[in-house]
Amino acid sequence: MASHNPPADGRSPLGPTPGDRVFLWGAFPLLGAAVVWLLKASAGWVASLPWAPMQGPFKLVPSLPEPHATIGAVVLGLAAGAGLALLTEREYVTAVMDGKQLSFTRDGHTRTVPRDAVAAVFRDGKQIVLLGHGTQEVARISGEFSVEAFEAAFTRHGWPWQADGDPHRDSFRRWIEGDPALSPAAHALLRARAHTLGKSRRDDAEQLRADLGAMGIVVREEGRRQDWRRSGSEADGV
Structure with a gap:
């Protein structure tokens, strides 16, 4: 996932690019369709294995009429892939940052943190933590985002990024x-x-x-x- 280049006003918008979203909504449904079609195509072979689990459903699939079975499998896979894409979309974090504040959004919820309320920013695994001057946790950014892109933006705008991690x-x-x-x-x-x-x-x-x-x-x-x-x-x- 890439971040956008900072515009002329000095703010840094961060989050998935249009290309990221095209890939998400294109690849996930197609992959889901391919997986379900493959399961449908191999159902007869799986049913012939005496040790295979769930043999009942696998034995039923070859008896379904064509082309309805294949069409149904592809539609089901597309729907499953689209559902997974929707869940991933909800996890995307978008943000706008400058030297005065950070506003970030995940799953429709937006949080704004002023720069002067933050004493330290650091990476905690796949998350980013902002600490206040009383060492309290002011905000924690989690979800689908590029930690590296956020780190670069925090550094560029003069936020107190801690390369060594949590100072406490x-x-x-x-x-x-x-x-x-x-x-x-x-x-x-x-x-x-x-x-x-x-x-x-x-x-x-x-x-x-x-x-x-x-x-x-x-x-x-x-x-x-x-x-x-x-x-x-x-x-x-x-």
């Missing part, structure tokens, strides 16, 4: 149920978040991250493991 990474500690350093309310949120991570419910996990942030707890994860630290702007009672 040594402050994190592993979350352990019952840790007396955390309040029962914080434990409840971390416990709920561990459950959402196990269920791959990313939106719920991000909402719980924000709730913890409001309590002065910054959280990161590796798989289902959660690490935490306090921010400099933590709320009372944590």
